[in-house]
Amino acid sequence: MFSYFIKRLLMSLLTLVLVSIFAFSIMKILPGDPVRLALGEAVPEEKVQELREEYGLNDPFFVQYFNWVKGIVTKWDFGRSILTGEEITDLIAQRLPVTFSLGLPAFILGIVLGLLLGIVSAVDRGGIVDNIVSFFANLSLGVPQFWIAVMGVYVLSLKWKLIPLQGYVSPSASISGFLSHAVWPVICISTFIFAVIARQTRSNILEVIQQDYVRTARANGIKNSSILFRHTLKNALIPVVTIIGVQMRMLVCGSIIIESVFNIAGLGNLLLRGVTSRDYFIVQACVLLISFVTVIANFLVDIAYGFFDPRIRKSWR
Amino acid sequence: MSNDLVLKRNRRRANLKQTASVFFGRGPIVVISFVILLVFLFVSIFAQLIEPYDPLALDYTIDGKLQSPSAEHPFGTDALGRDVLSRIISGAQISLVTSVLSGTLAAVIGILIGLIAGYFGKVVNVVIMRLVDMMLSIPSLVFAMIISFVLQGGVLGIVVGIGFTMIPTYVRMVNGQVAALKENDYITAAEIVGQKKRKIILKHLFPNCFPSLIVLYTMNLGSAIMTESSLSYLGVGINPPQATWGGMVADGYNCMTTSPWLCFLPGVCVILVVIAFNVVGDSLRDALDPRLRGKL
Numbered sequence: 001m002f003s004y005f006i007k008r009l010l011m012s013l014l015t016l017v018l019v020s021i022f023a024f025s026i027m028k029i030l031p032g033d034p035v036r037l038a039l040g041e042a043v044p045e046e047k048v049q050e051l052r053e054e055y056g057l058n059d060p061f062f063v064q065y066f067n068w069v070k071g072i073v074t075k076w077d078f079g080r081s082i083l084t085g086e087e088i089t090d091l092i093a094q095r096l097p098v099t100f101s102l103g104l105p106a107f108i109l110g111i112v113l114g115l116l117l118g119i120v121s122a123v124d125r126g127g128i129v130d131n132i133v134s135f136f137a138n139l140s141l142g143v144p145q146f147w148i149a150v151m152g153v154y155v156l157s158l159k160w161k162l163i164p165l166q167g168y169v170s171p172s173a174s175i176s177g178f179l180s181h182a183v184w185p186v187i188c189i190s191t192f193i194f195a196v197i198a199r200q201t202r203s204n205i206l207e208v209i210q211q212d213y214v215r216t217a218r219a220n221g222i223k224n225s226s227i228l229f230r231h232t233l234k235n236a237l238i239p240v241v242t243i244i245g246v247q248m249r250m251l252v253c254g255s256i257i258i259e260s261v262f263n264i265a266g267l268g269n270l271l272l273r274g275v276t277s278r279d280y281f282i283v284q285a286c287v288l289l290i291s292f293v294t295v296i297a298n299f300l301v302d303i304a305y306g307f308f309d310p311r312i313r314k315s316w317r
Numbered sequence: 318m319s320n321d322l323v324l325k326r327n328r329r330r331a332n333l334k335q336t337a338s339v340f341f342g343r344g345p346i347v348v349i350s351f352v353i354l355l356v357f358l359f360v361s362i363f364a365q366l367i368e369p370y371d372p373l374a375l376d377y378t379i380d381g382k383l384q385s386p387s388a389e390h391p392f393g394t395d396a397l398g399r400d401v402l403s404r405i406i407s408g409a410q411i412s413l414v415t416s417v418l419s420g421t422l423a424a425v426i427g428i429l430i431g432l433i434a435g436y437f438g439k440v441v442n443v444v445i446m447r448l449v450d451m452m453l454s455i456p457s458l459v460f461a462m463i464i465s466f467v468l469q470g471g472v473l474g475i476v477v478g479i480g481f482t483m484i485p486t487y488v489r490m491v492n493g494q495v496a497a498l499k500e501n502d503y504i505t506a507a508e509i510v511g512q513k514k515r516k517i518i519l520k521h522l523f524p525n526c527f528p529s530l531i532v533l534y535t536m537n538l539g540s541a542i543m544t545e546s547s548l549s550y551l552g553v554g555i556n557p558p559q560a561t562w563g564g565m566v567a568d569g570y571n572c573m574t575t576s577p578w579l580c581f582l583p584g585v586c587v588i589l590v591v592i593a594f595n596v597v598g599d600s601l602r603d604a605l606d607p608r609l610r611g612k613l
Contacts, residue, residue, distance in 0.1 A: 011450075018451040029467055142592035144543060146550040146563065147584030150570055154577050246453075253458040253547075260551050261570075271459065275466050275553055283463060291454045298454070 004306050004313045012299040016292060023287040024065050027280040035082060037278045055082070055281075068284075078285040083277055088285045091270055096289075099266035101171060101178070103255050106186045110193025111244060115237070117194075118201025123228065125206065133198060140195035145254055149188040149261040156184060168264040185262050189254035193247045200243055204236040211235075238309050245301035248294045340604040347600045350593035357590050360406055361413035370400035372407040372560045383576050395565070395579055396572050404560035405586060411561055412590070415475050416541035422480035424534055427487025428526075432518050434488065435495025442492070449485045457482035461544055462553050475555055479544050483537050490533060494526045528605035532598055539594030546587050562587050 027034065035051045036043075052058055056067060071077040078088035121133040156162045163184055169177035208214065209232055217227050256268030267286060274282030306313045341347055360367060370390075376382060376398025384394040392401035434445040452460065460482045465474035498504065499522070507517050548554035549563030557564060562583040569579025 011447075014447060015450050015454055018447065019454055022451060022455075026463060026467055138592065138595065139588075142539070142543075142588050142595060144546055144550070144563070144566075144584060144587050144591075146547060147566055147580070147587065150566060150573070150580050151584070154573050154580070158574055249453070249456040252456040256458055257547055257551065271462075272551060272553065275462055278466075283466070287455060287459060287463060290456060290459060294454045294456070 001306065001313060005303060008299060008302045008306070012295050015295050019291040019295070020069060020288055021065070023284050023291070024068060025061075027284055028061065034278070034280050039082075051082070055079070072288070079281045081279050081282055083279045088282055091282070092267065092285065092289065095265055095267045095270050098168060098170070098264060099255050099259070099268060102168075102182055102185055102189060102258070102264070102266065103251050105182070106189035106254065107193065107247070107251055109186060110190035110247070111197055113190070114194045114197025115201055115240070118198040119205065119233070121198070122202045122205035122209075130202075134202070137195040137198045140191045141199075143191065145188055145191060145257045146261055148191060149184070149258055152184050152188065153261070166262040166264075168262070168266075181262075185258045185264065188261075189251065189258050192250045192254060196243065196247065196250070197240065201237070201240050204239055205232055208232050208236040238305065241301060241305055241308070245294075245298040248297040252290050252294070336604045340600050343600050343603065347596060350596040353589050353593040354597060357409060357413065357593070361410040364406050364410040368400075368403040368406050370403045372399060372403040373558050374399060383572060385576070386578065392582055393576065393578060395568060395576075399560075401565075401579065401582065404565060405562070405583060407560040408562045408565060408583060409586065409590075411472070411555060411559060412542050412545060412587075415472060415479065415545045415555070416538045418476045419478075419480035419541050419545075420483065420534055420537045422476065423483035423537065424487060424530070426480075427484040428491050428523070428530065430484070431488040431491025432495055432522060435492040436499060436514070436518050436522060438496065438499075442496075445488065446492070449488050452481070452485045457544060458547060461548060462551075465548070465553065472555060475545060475548065478548075479541050482544065483541065486533060486537075487530075490529060491526050494529065495522050498522055498525050529602075531605060532602040535594060535601055536598035539591040539598070542587065542594070543591050546583075 033048065033052075035048050035055070035057065039048065039051075056064055059067070068079065071079065076089060078092065080087055081091070117133045117137075121130040124130045153165060157165050164181055167181060169181050171178040214227060214231055217231050222231075252268070255266060256272060258264070259266040259268040260272060267289070270282060271286035271290075274280070274286060341351075376394065378398065382394055382396055382398040384390055384398075386393045390400050390402065392405065394400055395404070430445060434442045461475070461478035463478075464481050465471075465478035468474035468477055504517060504521060507521055545554060546561065546563030546566075549561035550567045552564075552567065554563060555561050565583040566580050569576065569581075569583075573580055
């Protein structure tokens with residue numbers, strides 16, 4: 001287990017280094033001068049040169065990259081925005097809790113609901129519940145999140161006046177305000193996660209149920225519930241754990257879209273602002289941070305996977 | 318025609334018939350999806366001929382803008398007085414173009430890299446798989462966004478951006494299949510008689526991956542349309558005034574109290590097409606290779 005852990009850790013670190021190089025160099029490919037692009041044509045050349053010097057953009061590529069990584073690793077300093085000069089670390093500190101407070105409930109909701117309904121529909125294979133769940137899961141995969149969010153706003157807040165139009169209230173300011181603002185965004189973010197988990201859970205269980213040892217257990221007269229929980233679920237849910245890591249990516253995509261629809265000042269919104277205003281230090285920082293979270297989630301999932309399933313550990317030896 | 322050829326042709330016909338019967342045998346929903354895709358294809362190809370109005374023609378007059386659906390404008394007009402039906406048709410075209418181009422780009426690059434990684438194995442495989450892991454750690458929407466940002470937006474930027482996000486799935490799939498196929502005796506035999514590596518890869522390994530590739534390609538067309546519409550909704554996709562389904566929902570959001578159909582209709586188009594691609598992909602998988610069920 002220990003060598004497996006170390007190997008996975010090194011792999012994750014390597015991925016992070018690659019992502020940081022990617023995030024850093026992709027912005028260098030950008031044609032034209034980043035400062036000029038951010039400030040526009042009207043600003044005089046001296047001002048641009050002054051800023052370039054200040055941001056260290058005249059240094060060689062590797063010196064710039066090294067300084068950037070050093071700042072993040074030693075001081076948790078992501079640099080400053082080209083446009084406004086704000087500390088990106090401060091911006092992230094303001095926005096990360098917002099994204100987190102919506103993303104985490106959505107993540108949990110999607111996974112719990114997906115697992116539960118996936119199990120129920122597999123048990124009820126071909127029945128009404130199965131058909132309804134499968135229908136909604138397949139539908140969710142085809143419905144764009146921005147559209148479901150917008151339609152929800154129309155029906156729930158404009159027609160029925162159940163929830164506020166948009167915006168965000170921090171749970172520390174007002175719990176009820178947070179709940180009423182967050183309920184619809186959270187549901188919208190979780191749709192894809194729910195759909196994927198439910199489908200995967202269902203098909204895994206149906207596959208395991210066909211295995212010989214399940215038939216043997218049945219032939220031995222073991223109770224149906226015991227077969228389901230002790231023989232089937234244990235084996236069927238392990239692969240589902242791996243795709244939970246993949247769901248992190250979906251969570252981020254969902255957050256970006258939903259934060260835009262509801263005008264919520266979260267990390268996704270910051271990234272979008274960075275892209276539209278061509279503020280490339282913000283883009284770099286956001287990409288790195290998002291990948292960092294994804295890599296950590298995948299690492300934890302891998303460790304859990306190896307812990308539950310000894311075959312995985314062996315294959316990595 | 319020789320007897321042999323006739324037999325061959327008959328066998329091929331029987332195979333095709335068999336595949337088609339499994340494909341459509343999954344019930345009416347497959348037929349409906351297939352028809353939706355045909356309509357979508359037809360509308361996109363002949364968009365310029367079908368559009369009742371110019372999708373970019375403005376009409377700022379009080380009577381001209383935000384019209385409710387009528388005989389003249391079946392889907393009404395938007396806040397700038399543009400005909401919504403024409404814009405939806407024009408949006409269909411841009412969706413098809415971006416999804417087919419980006420899907421093909423991803424397939425070509427992804428399959429090539431996957432074949433190389435799978436066949437050569439060892440160091441090549443490790444390096445390529447690390448890069449794939451890196452790409453997979455960046456969420457697809459973010460990836461597409463920054464690539465198209467670097468390429469300064471436009472159709473090219475979106476195509477390359479979305480295409481790049483789909484490369485890793487091809488690489489992983491082809492790599493896995495080739496690694497297994499490579500162990501077969503006929504590959505060893507080809508190597509022993511001294512066939513060139515390029516020939517082994519393209520003539521022996523590639524065709525064997527074909528069934529799963531067709532399925533993946535079909536499903537990717539749907540997800541490309543989804544990503545494209547999301548990017549356009551966020552305002553980082555194809556630049557206005559070009560009509561896009563995502564962009565139309567975003568525009569309609571501002572005047573939703575008076576004209577909700579402006580948001581509703583383009584979204585329904587995305588849903589129909591994406592689900593149709595998913596259903597057709599599912600059925601193709603069952604028809605071409607039932608062993609793939611649950612894996613794709």
